[in-house]
Amino acid sequence: MENIRNKRNRKFRTREYYGNSASDYHLLPFRFIELSESKEILVNEVGESLIVPRGTALKIAQRCIAENDPIIPDLISRFFISRKPIPELIDVLATRYRTKKSFLDSFTSLHIFVLTLRCNHSCHYCQVSRVTENREDFDISYNDIDLGIDHMFKSPSKKLTIEFQGGEPLLAFDKLEYAIERITRLNKDFKKELSFVVCTNATVFNTKNLQFLKEHNVLISTSLDGPEFLHDANRPKTGRNSYQLVLNGINYARKMVGHDQVSALMTTTRLSLDYPIEIIDNYLENGFNNIFLRPISPYGFALKNKTKNIYDDKKFLEFYKKGLDHIIKINQRGRYFVEDYTAILLKKILTPFCTNYVDLQSPSGIINNVVVFNYDGRVYASDESRMLAERNDLTFLLGHVSDSYESIFYGKKSKELSKYWSNESLAGCSDCAFQSYCGADPVYHYASQGDFEGFRPTSGFCLKNMGIIKHLFELMDFRKEEVMPIFISWISN
Numbered sequence: 199m200e201n202i203r204n205k206r207n208r209k210f211r212t213r214e215y216y217g218n219s220a221s222d223y224h225l226l227p228f229r230f231i232e233l234s235e236s237k238e239i240l241v242n243e244v245g246e247s248l249i250v251p252r253g254t255a256l257k258i259a260q261r262c263i264a265e266n267d268p269i270i271p272d273l274i275s276r277f278f279i280s281r282k283p284i285p286e287l288i289d290v291l292a293t294r295y296r297t298k299k300s301f302l303d304s305f306t307s308l309h310i311f312v313l314t315l316r317c318n319h320s321c322h323y324c325q326v327s328r329v330t331e332n333r334e335d336f337d338i339s340y341n342d343i344d345l346g347i348d349h350m351f352k353s354p355s356k357k358l359t360i361e362f363q364g365g366e367p368l369l370a371f372d373k374l375e376y377a378i379e380r381i382t383r384l385n386k387d388f389k390k391e392l393s394f395v396v397c398t399n400a401t402v403f404n405t406k407n408l409q410f411l412k413e414h415n416v417l418i419s420t421s422l423d424g425p426e427f428l429h430d431a432n433r434p435k436t437g438r439n440s441y442q443l444v445l446n447g448i449n450y451a452r453k454m455v456g457h458d459q460v461s462a463l464m465t466t467t468r469l470s471l472d473y474p475i476e477i478i479d480n481y482l483e484n485g486f487n488n489i490f491l492r493p494i495s496p497y498g499f500a501l502k503n504k505t506k507n508i509y510d511d512k513k514f515l516e517f518y519k520k521g522l523d524h525i526i527k528i529n530q531r532g533r534y535f536v537e538d539y540t541a542i543l544l545k546k547i548l549t550p551f552c553t554n555y556v557d558l559q560s561p562s563g564i565i566n567n568v569v570v571f572n573y574d575g576r577v578y579a580s581d582e583s584r585m586l587a588e589r590n591d592l593t594f595l596l597g598h599v600s601d602s603y604e605s606i607f608y609g610k611k612s613k614e615l616s617k618y619w620s621n622e623s624l625a626g627c628s629d630c631a632f633q634s635y636c637g638a639d640p641v642y643h644y645a646s647q648g649d650f651e652g653f654r655p656t657s658g659f660c661l662k663n664m665g666i667i668k669h670l671f672e673l674m675d676f677r678k679e680e681v682m683p684i685f686i687s688w689i690s691n
């Protein structure tokens with residue numbers, strides 16, 4: 199009864215009701231999360247962070263921070279509080295926000311051309327339904343390449359990255375040659391800054407294709423899953439030693455096109471989880487200066503072999519932490535070696551800049567940063583979208599290359615997806631302290647949870663990013679002297 203009466207009598211209270219504030223300031227938007235029993239992390243809209251004693255966020259909100267508290271200048275200079283309702287340096291804050299979101303300035307920059315589904319490997323985690331080497335009917339047509347290129351040049355982006363994928367794209371080398379030559383020719387008028395990448399299993403190199411890749415400054419990205427037993431188990435090739443072939447390919451390509459033009463990516467399968475140290479050491483032994491500890495995407499054809507490919511996300515987190523610790527020790531011994539995902543996050547946490555990594559953006563990288571022209575002329579919102587399509591799920595199909603640019607990029611599907619691609623407005627993310635470092639991934643959540651928005655408490659995407667970001671803050675606080683020089687070196691190069 200008392201409660202009901204209180205509710206009926208609820209009215210705005212006077213300023214005096216709340217007592218005198220210890221400090222006279224106004225709150226700016228920020229979020230917070232516990233770091234340990236004694237500390238918490240505050241993060242504002244532009245990704246500025248402060249590690250403070252537990253309870254500080256509450257004290258700030260209740261205006262209980264004393265005027266002479268040494269934290270006050272930090273809170274003001276880093277835009278957590280302001281002396282005036284609108285901070286005097288609001289323009290600086292606006293510039294910082296624009297800088298953090300500047301990956302949006304130029305719209306789609308990464309254009310993936312899937313040249314063929316043909317492949318000479320049969321990896322059990324392969325995301326697409328590859329076909330045998332002789333099935334040329336699964337190659338992209340010259341006409342569809344032309345149409346894709348025409349769309350690409352309509353992008354307002356000054357920088358264009360063209361990535362060739364498969365299957366094994368070098369099996370359709372004539373198409374790759376044709377596309378690169380046409381793009382280079384047309385670019386004499388468009389004058390864009392071009393980067394070419396070919397994603398290859400490195401087992402079909404020859405003098406002709408490598409000479410061409412060198413002449414056109416094409417970066418080579420290959421797959422190396424770690425030591426021989428692991429790589430061969432993950433990436434089998436009928437009757438042949440896949441590990442030896444890829445190493446021969448890497449060394450051959452390095453000799454022909456230059457050491458730094460060749461990079462490698464690993465995929466973490468269930469088998470990989472027990473070998474983070476061995477995988478990292480293998481990359482070191484093979485002359486790489488970096489590794490991307492990359493979980494498997496739990497959809498597409500990876501689902502065909504759940505025992506080998508699908509695992510608990512917590513296990514991946516343990517794998518990552520163990521691996522990162524090993525990498526820190528390697529750097530402490532004087533060998534520069536970077537974990538790429540960590541470096542991406544550190545750039546977001548420690549600098550005012552954004553990154554071009556499309557899987558960790560808000561608004562999401564799909565369409566805004568990346569689009570896929572598939573071998574059959576269909577256009578998808580991302581690489582993962584076409585993986586779903588290979589399982590007959592066309593949810594992220596944007597159209598066909600023969601459709602107009604407007605209908606593909608600004609059509610009904612794009613508009614529908616745009617409702618779910620900003621973590622600022624997703625339940626769970628909207629009040630998450632790590633929002634400005636993380637991203638939104640409607641494709642992942644649709645594939646793993648059945649809807650574009652997703653459910654954060656059981657989302658593998660959230661578990662991974664929340665776990666990794668928190669771990670990085672722990673390292674930067676509890677092992678500051680040890681890790682900070684290493685982390686700074688990773689983002690300064």
Ligand code: SF4
Nearest residue numbers: 627630633636660664
């Ligand atoms: S996915 Fe998780 S970690 Fe990322 S912003 Fe959303 S709630 Fe935070």
